[in-house]
Amino acid sequence: MVDRPGFRLDITLTAAPGEVVALLGPNGAGKTTALRALAGLTPLTDGHLRLDGTPLQNTPPESRPVGVVFQDYLLFPHLSALDNVAFGPRCQGTGKTExxxxxxxxLDRMGLAGHAATKPRRLSGGQAQRVALARALATRPRLLLLDEPLAAxxxxxxxxxxxxxxxxxxEFEAVSVLVTHDPLDAMVLADRLVVVEHGRVVQQGTPADIARHPRTDYIARLVGLNLYRGRAAGHTxxxxxxxxxxxxxxxxxxxFVAFPPSAVTLFRDRPSGASARTLWxxxxxxxxxxxxxxxxxxxxELPLAAxxxxxxxxxxxxxxxxxxxxxxxxTQTHAYPA
Ligand SMILES: Nc1ncnc2c1ncn2[C@@H]1O[C@H](COP(=O)(O)OP(=O)(O)OP(=O)(O)O)[C@@H](O)[C@H]1O
Incomplete structure (x- = not known):
C-alpha cells in the first residue's frame, strides 16, 4: 500500500517466475506508483514485497535484484552503448574486462553488435530501447520493470x-512487470493483465479473457466493446x-452484456422486422x-457505439x-455473470 494526500494505492500483485504481467490503467490510476514501489523508489506505507521468498521492502533500491527500463530509457549520454550496458555489472563488482x-x-543478443561504440544520441529510438533493455538485463535481475517501454x-x-x-x-526466466496505457502493448507483451483504476485492481486475467469479458467501462472502451450491466433471466x-x-x-x-460496435445496424426509419427487444x-x-x-x-434509449x-x-x-x-x-451479444 502507498498512501499520499488524495491518493491510495492498495493492490495485491503476485507473479510466477517467467511470467510477464502488464499493469494497465487510465492516467493517474497508480501504475507508475506501483512500479516505483516495486523498485524501491517510493516507500510502502503498509504491506510487504517479497521476491523469491525474500522480503524486499527494507532493501535499498540499488541493492534490489531489480532491473528497470524507464520510459525515456535514461541512458548515460556520455557513455557508449557498451559502457551503458556494462555499467550495472560494474556496480555489482564485476571486473572491467568481464x-x-x-x-x-x-548487445549481440539484441542485434546491436555493430553499435557497441555508439553514443546514445546517435542511436535510433528502437536501438536506444534495446540498449536500455540490455542494460537492465545485464545485472541478471529477478524482477524486470518496464515503464511504458514503447511510448517514446x-x-x-x-x-x-x-x-x-x-x-x-x-526468454527472460524471472518476473517482468510492465506498465502501459496501450492495450495493444499489454495484449501482445503480457501473459496476464492487471487492470488498475483509482489505485485498485479492478480486473485481472489473460488478455483474451479480459478482451472477451470486460468488467468496467474503461476496459470495455479499451477493447472496443459496448458494455452494460443488468439482471439476467433466461435469454433476456x-x-x-x-x-x-x-x-x-x-x-x-x-x-454483463457486451457487443462490438460492428454488430450494431442503424436505420433512419423504424425497421419492420426487428424485435422490440433489440431495437432502440x-x-x-x-x-x-x-x-x-x-x-x-x-x-x-441505449447509449452505444456503432x-x-x-x-x-x-x-x-x-x-x-x-x-x-x-x-x-x-447472436452477436455476449452475456456473462457480473
Ligand atoms: N510525486 C508525486 N507526488 C504527489 N502525487 C503524485 C506523485 N506522482 C503521482 N502522484 C499522484 O498519484 C496518483 C497516481 O499516479 P501514478 O503516476 O502512479 O498513476 P499512473 O497510473 O502511472 O498514471 P499515468 O499513466 O498518467 O502515468 C495520481 O493521482 C497522481 O496525480
Missing part, C-alpha cells in the same frame, strides 16, 4: 520493437441503463473515423443530432 565482455554479449517510439518503430521485446521477455437481460436485451447465453442474476431509439452524438469505418456515438462503412454513413446521412433506430443481433 563486464565489457558481458555487455558485448548482451513512433508507430512504425513501435511495431518492430514490440515484436523484439516480446521475444526477449519470453434487463439493463440498469433501461431497456432489456436478448442474448444467446442463458443466465440468471447480475450480468437513439440520436447521433458524434461521428469519427475509425480505421476504414465510421464510428457513431449514440445517445438515447461502426458503419463510409458508404452506409453517407446513405443514412448521419450527422450530430440525427435520430436513428439501432439494432443488434442477439
Amino acid at each position: 563486464a565489457r565482455a558481458l555487455a558485448a554479449a548482451w 517510439l513512433d508507430a512504425r518503430t513501435r511495431l518492430e520493437v514490440r515484436a523484439g521485446l516480446r521475444r526477449h521477455l519470453a 437481460v434487463r439493463l440498469d441503463a433501461g431497456p432489456a436485451i436478448t442474448t444467446t447465453e442463458e443466465l440468471s442474476g447480475p450480468a 431509439r437513439c440520436e447521433v452524438a458524434g461521428l469519427e473515423t475509425h480505421g476504414d469505418r465510421i464510428r457513431a456515438d449514440l445517445t438515447g 461502426d458503419l462503412t463510409t458508404v452506409a454513413a453517407a446513405e443514412l446521412d448521419l450527422r450530430p443530432g440525427t435520430p436513428v433506430w439501432a439494432t443488434v443481433k442477439a
Whole structure:
C-alpha cells in the first residue's frame, strides 16, 4: 500500500517466475506508483514485497535484484552503448574486462553488435530501447520493470520493437512487470493483465479473457466493446441503463452484456422486422473515423457505439443530432455473470 494526500494505492500483485504481467490503467490510476514501489523508489506505507521468498521492502533500491527500463530509457549520454550496458555489472563488482565482455554479449543478443561504440544520441529510438533493455538485463535481475517501454517510439518503430521485446521477455526466466496505457502493448507483451483504476485492481486475467469479458467501462472502451450491466433471466437481460436485451447465453442474476460496435445496424426509419427487444431509439452524438469505418456515438434509449462503412454513413446521412433506430443481433451479444 502507498498512501499520499488524495491518493491510495492498495493492490495485491503476485507473479510466477517467467511470467510477464502488464499493469494497465487510465492516467493517474497508480501504475507508475506501483512500479516505483516495486523498485524501491517510493516507500510502502503498509504491506510487504517479497521476491523469491525474500522480503524486499527494507532493501535499498540499488541493492534490489531489480532491473528497470524507464520510459525515456535514461541512458548515460556520455557513455557508449557498451559502457551503458556494462555499467550495472560494474556496480555489482564485476571486473572491467568481464563486464565489457558481458555487455558485448548482451548487445549481440539484441542485434546491436555493430553499435557497441555508439553514443546514445546517435542511436535510433528502437536501438536506444534495446540498449536500455540490455542494460537492465545485464545485472541478471529477478524482477524486470518496464515503464511504458514503447511510448517514446513512433508507430512504425513501435511495431518492430514490440515484436523484439516480446521475444526477449519470453526468454527472460524471472518476473517482468510492465506498465502501459496501450492495450495493444499489454495484449501482445503480457501473459496476464492487471487492470488498475483509482489505485485498485479492478480486473485481472489473460488478455483474451479480459478482451472477451470486460468488467468496467474503461476496459470495455479499451477493447472496443459496448458494455452494460443488468439482471439476467433466461435469454433476456434487463439493463440498469433501461431497456432489456436478448442474448444467446442463458443466465440468471447480475450480468454483463457486451457487443462490438460492428454488430450494431442503424436505420433512419423504424425497421419492420426487428424485435422490440433489440431495437432502440437513439440520436447521433458524434461521428469519427475509425480505421476504414465510421464510428457513431449514440445517445438515447441505449447509449452505444456503432461502426458503419463510409458508404452506409453517407446513405443514412448521419450527422450530430440525427435520430436513428439501432439494432443488434442477439447472436452477436455476449452475456456473462457480473
Ligand atoms: N510525486 C508525486 N507526488 C504527489 N502525487 C503524485 C506523485 N506522482 C503521482 N502522484 C499522484 O498519484 C496518483 C497516481 O499516479 P501514478 O503516476 O502512479 O498513476 P499512473 O497510473 O502511472 O498514471 P499515468 O499513466 O498518467 O502515468 C495520481 O493521482 C497522481 O496525480
